[in-house]
Amino acid sequence: MxxxxxxxxxxxxxxxxxxEGRSMxxxxxxxIDRYLEQEADQQTVRRLxxxxxxxxxxxxxxxGE
Numbered sequence: 186m187x188x189x190x191x192x193x194x195x196x197x198x199x200x201x202x203x204x205e206g207r208s209m210x211x212x213x214x215x216x217i218d219r220y221l222e223q224e225a226d227q228q229t230v231r232r233l234x235x236x237x238x239x240x241x242x243x244x245x246x247x248x249g250e
Contacts, residue, residue: 188213 190198202209238245 198209198212202212205212
């Protein structure tokens with residue numbers, strides 16, 4: 186896989202890596218891991234929300250009245 190960044194993104198990433206004493210590669214990997222974890226968590230919340238909305242549909246309807 187190749188990752189193509191805009192020039193401004195590359196420069197900002199380079200500066201951040203220098204400030205943190207880390208490699209650009211390490212920062213990108215951490216960002217990807219965070220994104221994947223966040224998306225998985227949001228998917229779980231949506232799935233559970235739908236499950237409990239179905240399970241408690243009558244109660245939710247009555248609360249809305």
